[in-house]
Amino acid sequence: EIVMTQSPATLSVSPGERATLTCRASHSVSSNLAWYQQKPGQAPRLLIYGVSTRATGIPARFSGSGSGTEFTLTISSLQSEDFAVYYCQQCNTWITFGQGTRLEIK
Amino acid sequence: QVHLVESGGGVVQPGKSLRFSCAASGFTFSSYDMHWVRQAPGKGPEWMAVISYDGSNKYYADSVKGRFTISRDSSKNTLYLQMNSLRTEDTAVYYCARQMMGGNHWYFDLWGRGALVTVSS
Numbered sequence: 001e002i003v004m005t006q007s008p009a010t011l012s013v014s015p016g017e018r019a020t021l022t023c024r025a026s027h028s029v030s031s032n033l034a035w036y037q038q039k040p041g042q043a044p045r046l047l048i049y050g051v052s053t054r055a056t057g058i059p060a061r062f063s064g065s066g067s068g069t070e071f072t073l074t075i076s077s078l079q080s081e082d083f084a085v086y087y088c089q090q091c092n093t094w095i096t097f098g099q100g101t102r103l104e105i106k
Numbered sequence: 107q108v109h110l111v112e113s114g115g116g117v118v119q120p121g122k123s124l125r126f127s128c129a130a131s132g133f134t135f136s137s138y139d140m141h142w143v144r145q146a147p148g149k150g151p152e153w154m155a156v157i158s159y160d161g162s163n164k165y166y167a168d169s170v171k172g173r174f175t176i177s178r179d180s181s182k183n184t185l186y187l188q189m190n191s192l193r194t195e196d197t198a199v200y201y202c203a204r205q206m207m208g209g210n211h212w213y214f215d216l217w218g219r220g221a222l223v224t225v226s227s
Contacts, residue, residue, distance in 0.1 A: 034213045036151075043201055043217035044151060055215060087150050091212035094167070095153035 002027050004088050006098035012106040013078055021073040021101045023088035028068045032092035035064055035073045038100075039084045047086075048073065078103075108132035108216055110202050115221030122192055128185040128202030128218055136160070136180035139205040141214065142187050144198035152198075155187070156205070156212070192225045199223075 003026040013019045023033070031051045036044035046055040048064040051071060061076040075082055083105050088098040114126040126142075142154045155166045155176040164176050175188040185202050200223055204216035 032211060036214075043203075043220055044214070045217070046206070046213060046215050049206065049211070049213040089151075089213070094165075095212050097150040097152065099150045 002029060002090055002093050002096050004090055004096050004098035006086075006088060006101045008101060009099075010102045010104060012104050014106045015078050015080060017078055017106075019075040019078055019082075019103055021075075021086055021103070023066075023071045023073070023098050025069045025071075025090055027093070029090040029092035031067060032090055033064075033066070033071050034089045034091070035062075036087045036089060036097075037082075037084045038087065044087060075103075080105075110204065110216060110218035112200060112202055112218045112221040115200065115223050117224045117226060118192055119227050120192060120194055120225055123188070123190045124192060124223060126187040126189065126200055126202075126221065126223075128187075130183045130185065130204075133204075133216075135178075135183040138207065140176075140178060140185045141203045141205060141212070142174075142176060142185075142200060143203050143214070143217075144196075144200045145220070146195075146198040151201075153212075157185070189223075192223075194225050197223060197225045 005024045007022045035048040038044045052064045063074045085100045085102050087100050109131045111129045141156045143151050145151045157164050157176045173191045177186045199220040201220045202218045203214035206213040206215040
């Protein structure tokens with residue numbers, strides 16, 4: 001099983017600032033990586049797939065990068081609605097998710 | 107409006123069975139591969155099973171293989187999950203999820219709201 005490790009577990013950032021979230025895979029997942037956002041009581045929402053392609057309706061302030069085993073989600077200027085939990089997901093070998101990064105208001 | 111709505115959650119004793127349903131609307135259900143994903147309290151999501159658009163192929167995570175069965179009825183636009191021999195570690199919110207069309211990559215572009223299953227004596 002490919003283990004996805006996200007860091008940090010919690011990230012405190014002020015509105016308007018940039019947030020950078022990291023996801024590392026135990027084995028290469030090539031470009032088969034997605035990011036999801038989850039708010040309390042809601043299902044995850046697809047943000048980014050194929051490492052860097054934004055899903056439909058996702059604002060341009062969300063961007064993804066990386067390849068192989070190390071990936072980054074960047075939110076360029078945090079809005080109030082962006083404070084949530086973020087998960088990475090690989091689908092190179094079956095499907096596994098990371099344990100999440102909680103993005104909180106500083 | 108596209109929607110997935112799960113039903114069938116609740117409290118069940120260890121060793122018992124439960125059947126989940128997921129009703130789809132607003133899109134051509136029979137064209138999409140569909141998945142079940144669960145999320146234990148405070149944890150990341152865990153993929154459980156997939157069924158192809160025509161029901162001909164099914165795959166399971168090792169954690170549920172042999173206990174859970176995924177199926178679909180496209181005439182009713184409904185996805186199912188039959189869960190047998192439930193364990194306390196099966197306690198989670200269960201989501202049905204639509205696989206994004208194209209490219210044969212297992213990304214999920216539509217999720218239901220989820221339904222809680224609590225396995226407890």
